[in-house]
Amino acid sequence: MATIEISLEEFQKFREFFYRKTGIQFDDNKRYFVDKRLVERIEVTQSDSFRNYFNTLRFQASGDELQKLTNLMTVNETYFFREDYQFKCLVESMLPAVCALKKPGSRIRIWSVPSSSGEEPYSIAIYLLEHWPQIANWDVELISSDIDTDILQKARLGCYSPRSVQHVQPAVLDRYFVRKKNGDFQICDDLRDSVEFTRVNLSEIADTRAYRNFDVIFCRNLLIYFDDLSRRKAAEVFFDALNPGGFVCLGHSESMSRITSLFTVKKYPEAIVYQKPEQK
Structure with missing residues (x-):
């Protein structure tokens, strides 16, 4: 598979979609983080482009892929008795x-x-x-x-x-x-x-x-x-x-x-x- 790159237009399209679905807003300075995880899921699902992968996200009835991507996009960093x-x-x-x-x-x-x-x-x-x-x-x-x-x-x-x-x-x-x-x-x-x-x-x-x-x-x-x-x-x-x-x-x-x-x-x-x- 050729190296996949996410264009600025694609990043903005995904960012708007993900915000509507989760309420989470990615700033421009998070683009590397977002692109890396998008490419990871594109490769895992063997999609041949962002466009095809994005269509899966939008129209897949079960929502399984959106859930997997959400799991990848959310940050979980904590410890016991924080702000106790x-x-x-x-x-x-x-x-x-x-x-x-x-x-x-x-x-x-x-x-x-x-x-x-x-x-x-x-x-x-x-x-x-x-x-x-x-x-x-x-x-x-x-x-x-x-x-x-x-x-x-x-x-x-x-x-x-x-x-x-x-x-x-x-x-x-x-x-x-x-x-x-x-x-x-x-x-x-x-x-x-x-x-x-x-x-x-x-x-x-x-x-x-x-x-x-x-x-x-x-x-x-x-x-x-x-x-x-x-x-x-x-x-x-x-x-x-x-x-x-x-x-x-x-x-x-x-x-x-x-x-x-x-x-x-x-x-x-x-x-x-x-x-x-x-x-x-």
């Missing part, structure tokens, strides 16, 4: 506020999106077990979602390199992880069973419609990859997904106030978070 001040805020401020609105012992639902390879949802589960004594009195449900089906499989497996767990205290590592022969660490079965992993595209109404009645949403360092319109759409998804009085946590460089006025800014001692107004 928000977990402290969850335990000390958000959950007490949520519990005050509920019947004792009822269900509390937490949504972590994107899941990436699972470090964040498992971190939430471990932090609750270690630092929230009330967990035994409530029915906590933890859902974690991502657009990347390959990374969801890794999350369900729950195996991590020493680098991923470098901020986990040794005693916690012993309690919740099993050391593998290759030096990796695997989350114990009980914790793996405690998190439900699902695929979701925040830009697809059909995907997000089922996500309702959550009390806390963690969506950290995802919206930085969206443009203003996609951010507003994501904010509306979160608003609809939350119970009145529920909370959204964003990454330290993100601000819901610059996206929408739907949420109330809550400045707790541990962190700034965003609350869906309580019903009057």
Whole structure:
């Protein structure tokens, strides 16, 4: 096969299409990254040109190739207990506020999106077990979602390199992880069973419609990859997904106030978070 090159016009055409499908916007400085992955999929699928491959992306009924390309295009870089001040805020401020609105012992639902390879949802589960004594009195449900089906499989497996767990205290590592022969660490079965992993595209109404009645949403360092319109759409998804009085946590460089006025800014001692107004 001859060397395949992506023209500027083709890059722009693909960028617009991918944005419509996923809400992810690639800037011009990402062109090398995008071109390299496009060429990889063109070669794997034995398409003879960008044009033929692009037609497959647009018109393939199953959407399998678009999903494979999406898996390749999304970046998954994280580690355990990243920005853990928000977990402290969850335990000390958000959950007490949520519990005050509920019947004792009822269900509390937490949504972590994107899941990436699972470090964040498992971190939430471990932090609750270690630092929230009330967990035994409530029915906590933890859902974690991502657009990347390959990374969801890794999350369900729950195996991590020493680098991923470098901020986990040794005693916690012993309690919740099993050391593998290759030096990796695997989350114990009980914790793996405690998190439900699902695929979701925040830009697809059909995907997000089922996500309702959550009390806390963690969506950290995802919206930085969206443009203003996609951010507003994501904010509306979160608003609809939350119970009145529920909370959204964003990454330290993100601000819901610059996206929408739907949420109330809550400045707790541990962190700034965003609350869906309580019903009057």
